Amino acid sequence: MKPRTKGQAGMSRRTVLKAAAAAIAGFPAIVSAQPVTLRYLGTAVNQSKEIAQKVKADLGLVIEYIPVTTDEVAKRIITQPNSFDVVDAEYFQLRKLIPSGNLLGMDAKRIKYADKITPVFTKGQVAGKTIGDQGTAPKKVFYLEGPTSTKFAAAPTQWITLIPTVYNADTLGIRPDLIKRPISSWSELLNSEFKGKAAILNIPSIGIMDAAMVVESLGAHKYRDKGNMTKPEIDLTIKTLIDAKKAGQFRAFWKDFNESVNLMASGEVVIQSMWSPAVTKVRSMGVPCIYQPLKEGYRAWAAGFGLPKTLTGKKLDASYEFINWFLSGWAGAFLNRQGYYSAVLETAKANMEPYEWAYWMEGKPAEKDIKAPDGTLLEKTGTVRDGGSYEARMGAVACWNAVMDENDYMVRKWNEFIAA
Amino acid sequence: MERVHRGLSRLITPAAAPYWQIAPLAGVFAVFFLLPLAITVIVSFWRYTEYSMIPAVVGDNYVSVFAGCLAELPALCVTFKTYLSTLKFCVLVWLVTLVLGFSVAYFLAFHVRSLTWQIVLFLLCTIPFWTSNVIRMISWVPLLGRNGLVNAFLVASGVSPSPLDWLLFSDFAVVLAFVHLYTMFMIVPLFNSMSRIDRALLEASRDAGASPWQTIWNVVVPLSKPGLVIGSIFVVTLVMGDYVTIGVMGGQQIASVGKIIQVELSYLQFPLAAANAVVLLGAVLAIIWTMTRLVDLRREL
Numbered sequence: 001m002k003p004r005t006k007g008q009a010g011m012s013r014r015t016v017l018k019a020a021a022a023a024i025a026g027f028p029a030i031v032s033a034q035p036v037t038l039r040y041l042g043t044a045v046n047q048s049k050e051i052a053q054k055v056k057a058d059l060g061l062v063i064e065y066i067p068v069t070t071d072e073v074a075k076r077i078i079t080q081p082n083s084f085d086v087v088d089a090e091y092f093q094l095r096k097l098i099p100s101g102n103l104l105g106m107d108a109k110r111i112k113y114a115d116k117i118t119p120v121f122t123k124g125q126v127a128g129k130t131i132g133d134q135g136t137a138p139k140k141v142f143y144l145e146g147p148t149s150t151k152f153a154a155a156p157t158q159w160i161t162l163i164p165t166v167y168n169a170d171t172l173g174i175r176p177d178l179i180k181r182p183i184s185s186w187s188e189l190l191n192s193e194f195k196g197k198a199a200i201l202n203i204p205s206i207g208i209m210d211a212a213m214v215v216e217s218l219g220a221h222k223y224r225d226k227g228n229m230t231k232p233e234i235d236l237t238i239k240t241l242i243d244a245k246k247a248g249q250f251r252a253f254w255k256d257f258n259e260s261v262n263l264m265a266s267g268e269v270v271i272q273s274m275w276s277p278a279v280t281k282v283r284s285m286g287v288p289c290i291y292q293p294l295k296e297g298y299r300a301w302a303a304g305f306g307l308p309k310t311l312t313g314k315k316l317d318a319s320y321e322f323i324n325w326f327l328s329g330w331a332g333a334f335l336n337r338q339g340y341y342s343a344v345l346e347t348a349k350a351n352m353e354p355y356e357w358a359y360w361m362e363g364k365p366a367e368k369d370i371k372a373p374d375g376t377l378l379e380k381t382g383t384v385r386d387g388g389s390y391e392a393r394m395g396a397v398a399c400w401n402a403v404m405d406e407n408d409y410m411v412r413k414w415n416e417f418i419a420a
Numbered sequence: 421m422e423r424v425h426r427g428l429s430r431l432i433t434p435a436a437a438p439y440w441q442i443a444p445l446a447g448v449f450a451v452f453f454l455l456p457l458a459i460t461v462i463v464s465f466w467r468y469t470e471y472s473m474i475p476a477v478v479g480d481n482y483v484s485v486f487a488g489c490l491a492e493l494p495a496l497c498v499t500f501k502t503y504l505s506t507l508k509f510c511v512l513v514w515l516v517t518l519v520l521g522f523s524v525a526y527f528l529a530f531h532v533r534s535l536t537w538q539i540v541l542f543l544l545c546t547i548p549f550w551t552s553n554v555i556r557m558i559s560w561v562p563l564l565g566r567n568g569l570v571n572a573f574l575v576a577s578g579v580s581p582s583p584l585d586w587l588l589f590s591d592f593a594v595v596l597a598f599v600h601l602y603t604m605f606m607i608v609p610l611f612n613s614m615s616r617i618d619r620a621l622l623e624a625s626r627d628a629g630a631s632p633w634q635t636i637w638n639v640v641v642p643l644s645k646p647g648l649v650i651g652s653i654f655v656v657t658l659v660m661g662d663y664v665t666i667g668v669m670g671g672q673q674i675a676s677v678g679k680i681i682q683v684e685l686s687y688l689q690f691p692l693a694a695a696n697a698v699v700l701l702g703a704v705l706a707i708i709w710t711m712t713r714l715v716d717l718r719r720e721l
Contacts, residue, residue: 071686096470202672252589252671266565411687416498419675
């Protein structure tokens with residue numbers, strides 16, 4: 001190798017330094033011109049293209065969706081907490097997510113509409129009336145003792161676990177044209193009249209609660225808390241399911257949204273546990289399907305935004321900005337129009353047409369045709385929403401999706417049920 | 421420079437060459453197969469909570485896999501019941517794919533004379549793989565369902581007074597879907613073995629006065645043994661590990677080992693799932709070991 005002269009070395013060093021100085025000076029300008037990208041981890045159901053486009057237009061933030069299943073959301077938070085900037089998780093998962101210490105207690109002072117969040121979350125009330133709180137009701141896991149605490153606070157604090165995005169009340173879906181009589185109780189799921197034509201959800205923690213609603217309405221047992229059963233209660237519930245399965249009550253179990261739509265639309269099943277958008281999908285295929293309100297009440301669920309503890313600086317600010325935008329109305333109206341409920345009702349109302357609000361939230365007959373956000377016709381003029389108004393539906397919640405203390409045992413018994 | 425060259429040349433002596441040749445595959449194997457497998461085995465002895473795994477060496481997970489298996493005898497515990505049900509599918513699917521695969525391979529190898537037609541017919545066999553696994557299985561529903569095509573035909577033609585429920589979401593449906601999916605895995609190795617059979621042997625057999633069946637049984641079958649075993653290994657391992665087909669075609673009402681593992685994973689019970697996976701691996705290895713005892717693959721190849 002040829003040795004370089006001193007002069008040459010000096011020259012090159014000076015040029016390098018100059019370039020570096022220019023780069024350092026120019027660096028912040030380049031960064032601020034670059035839009036901040038937020039990696040949004042959640043289930044595909046809530047990750048609409050429209051929301052990402054609106055955020056880009058309103059805030060200049062780029063939302064990068066990471067669509068996974070509900071189970072995968074929990075797995076990611078626990079095993080790869082640095083792989084996302086905002087997460088849309090379900091409240092019932094918090095019992096295992098918060099102890100992992102990977103989620104930040106969000107500062108209520110930085111959430112503009114924090115005190116406008118519906119009392120369903122903060123107090124477990126709808127229109128001043130206390131609703132069912134069996135299972136992991138959001139009010140039980142809404143506050144933390146501190147920003148980095150791994151303990152839920154009994155009384156309201158400044159630190160919030162998840163800022164609610166969507167929630168709803170689930171019940172049974174039925175085919176009125178094939179059943180041809182009114183259905184009013186959860187016990188109908190195991191009525192031998194529908195032998196070979198019933199279905200249940202094959203997600204253990206949710207399926208067992210639907211089963212518990214049935215057991216209770218049959219009068220076989222009164223649970224202290226359907227969302228946190230004792231071992232004998234789990235045994236009893238699973239035994240009821242096994243007996244029904246052996247008697248040929250079930251046509252199938254389903255795990256996936258599309259499976260439930262298929263079962264119902266094809267007429268293989270006439271009564272089953274179902275999710276609200278699945279009922280809408282069946283109806284939009286021209287097949288009659290009702291999301292049947294039942295006298296024992298609904299099983300509710302709720303999801304919300306959480307932030308990873310490692311988030312700092314610009315990304316943290318952007319995340320708060322995004323969450324504040326989410327509560328400011330446009331997104332709420334967008335979700336309400338799909339049959340979900342949004343966290344801050346007044347801002348959503350301001351972004352909806354009065355006839356839309358009357359149909360979706362007040363349970364009044366539709367004054368005009370009701371359309372989905374993408375413009376497809378959902379309901380014709382004159383129809384009334386199944387279950388009626390927000391107060392009627394959310395007010396009749398009996399229990400919430402949950403993780404039980406005896407979760408391990410429950411999963412094992414559920415496997416027994418599937419193998420029976 | 422000279423020294424480096426000499427060192428290099430020692431590494432590429434003829435004796436070392438085979439090791440270099442297998443090194444890339446061995447490396448891939450070590451990183452993507454042996455390492456994960458070792459981790460699975462290690463994790464299966466760990467403890468866990470709902471949100472964490474705790475390194476340990478305990479047999480709790482294995483005890484949990486076989487919970488109640490001794491106490492409940494003669495009734496079967498969940499694990500035994502699940503394995504028995506999976507084994508039942510293995511045997512049924514294996515028998516059907518064997519007969520079907522053998523006939524198709526025989527036809528392709530001995531009756532189709534032109535290479536072009538062999539290739540065309542072979543490609544026809546791969547048609548089931550042109551669509552995705554899930555779509556393929558979901559499309560059985562409108563065919564076999566209560567209001568499906570088959571039932572509509574049976575009722576209209578008077579063969580059956582009412583729609584048959586057992587066509588879908590039943591053992592029958594599961595076996596049907598498996599056969600549809602996996603016969604190909606039997607055809608390919610069998611065809612490969614058969615096409616190597618010297619035609620002169622068949623002629624000799626005929627000349628010696630053997631009937632066509634005797635020729636098949638005494639000449640073709642023994643000579644296609646390697647293909648038979650390889651095909652069987654494919655089918656058996658695929659069926660043992662499957663949970664998607666059993667789930668969709670069985671209406672999620674039929675248990676499978678894979679499904680149990682999946683449920684455990686979704687509840688973050690990784691060590692328990694690992695223990696189940698190790699048990700499954702052991703079961704599959706035992707089956708394969710038995711099969712290779714029946715036929716000495718190495719000698720046959």
